[in-house]
Amino acid sequence: RKMNVAIVGATGAVGTQMIKLLENSTLPLDTVKFLASKRSAGKQLSFKGETQTIEELVPDSFEGVDLALFSAGGGISAKFAPEAVKRGAVVVDNTSHFRMDPSVPLVVPEVNPEALRKHNGIIANPNCSTIQMMVALEPIRQAFGLNRIIVSTYQAVSGAGNQAMEELKQQTRDFLADKPLDEWQAEILPCGGDKKHYPLAFNALAQIDVFAEEGYTNEEWKMINETKKIMEDETIKVSATCVRIPVMSGHSESIYIETEKTATVAEIQELLSQAPGVVLEDDPSQQIYPQALNSVGKKETFVGRIRKDPDEEKGAHLWVVSDNLLKGAAWNSLQIAETMYEMGLFK
Ligand code: A2P
Ligand code: 11C
Numbered sequence: 598r599k600m601n602v603a604i605v606g607a608t609g610a611v612g613t614q615m616i617k618l619l620e621n622s623t624l625p626l627d628t629v630k631f632l633a634s635k636r637s638a639g640k641q642l643s644f645k646g647e648t649q650t651i652e653e654l655v656p657d658s659f660e661g662v663d664l665a666l667f668s669a670g671g672g673i674s675a676k677f678a679p680e681a682v683k684r685g686a687v688v689v690d691n692t693s694h695f696r697m698d699p700s701v702p703l704v705v706p707e708v709n710p711e712a713l714r715k716h717n718g719i720i721a722n723p724n725c726s727t728i729q730m731m732v733a734l735e736p737i738r739q740a741f742g743l744n745r746i747i748v749s750t751y752q753a754v755s756g757a758g759n760q761a762m763e764e765l766k767q768q769t770r771d772f773l774a775d776k777p778l779d780e781w782q783a784e785i786l787p788c789g790g791d792k793k794h795y796p797l798a799f800n801a802l803a804q805i806d807v808f809a810e811e812g813y814t815n816e817e818w819k820m821i822n823e824t825k826k827i828m829e830d831e832t833i834k835v836s837a838t839c840v841r842i843p844v845m846s847g848h849s850e851s852i853y854i855e856t857e858k859t860a861t862v863a864e865i866q867e868l869l870s871q872a873p874g875v876v877l878e879d880d881p882s883q884q885i886y887p888q889a890l891n892s893v894g895k896k897e898t899f900v901g902r903i904r905k906d907p908d909e910e911k912g913a914h915l916w917v918v919s920d921n922l923l924k925g926a927a928w929n930s931l932q933i934a935e936t937m938y939e940m941g942l943f944k
Pocket of ligand 1: 605611635638669673759
């Protein structure tokens, strides 16, 4: 049977990528609905060469919909995902709203596809910085065990949405025009929901999302809590520092791990060269290592700079890069839907 699909947040940074990916999806499509706010209703976009009209999101938008891909913010998911489920749709939600709900699977298809079987209508897509870390580390965990992860991120501005990207572009223009710093506009970053705003252009901001318990930001807690849920292991020690840098797309991560069994660099390289969704780019002799710019538009997670910690036999460092809008968001969401289809999980 062919499927009716709805994209919620069709005009957003992630929604736009979802539309592009859906054009080449293996899902058997019948109709596709493009939903956004009242502001966008009536605007047009192109899908598979045909002009389509964006509709305002209302509860009845989901009548007859089999699959709804949500990426319009946590508040919208909280309100409308249950409406979609009530009307018989399966929801793949890209926001943080349902992620830690025990009745909601949190899935990276390369890591824990079996969790999809337990869904109750909603499946959560993990945070972008968590997803790429899981793709790189799960093969290592399987082969050598994983006791500890310490990660520092270098995250792109597209993770904060279209308006944040515009803000960075304007600040960059201001810098190049020698405009004094106190005349630059900062109204969104580091976080739309917080009180103070700082420029990102030619800067690095050690805040993504709002501050929460113990001096960690929500983005850092997401990496900690989501890792334990996806790997189904509460005992893994995880700590994170999340930093926004003036890159448009492609999140980079410096990851330190401690394995249970000792692993050599060659063993980790061999493992990751075969791992699903991973591209190994690791040849210091040729200056080969992953770069954010090269990751843009690709579905894979790129791993390099693999090296042992000089003082800890079971410690190793990796540099992990992926397109945050694709594997971190739109592609992982659609990949969840395609995996569910292959598993026969759509009624
Ligand atoms: P709109 O463009 O109509 O505001 P981004 O993450 O790039 O900021 O995009 C957010 C997405 O969420 C956009 O598609 C936006 O639509 C959508 N959105 C925001 N608020 C609402 C709302 N109240 N109802 C439906 N969609 C919304
Ligand atoms: C960022 N990781 O790069 C965030 C965006 O929990 O889905 C995704 C927030 C989330 O800003």
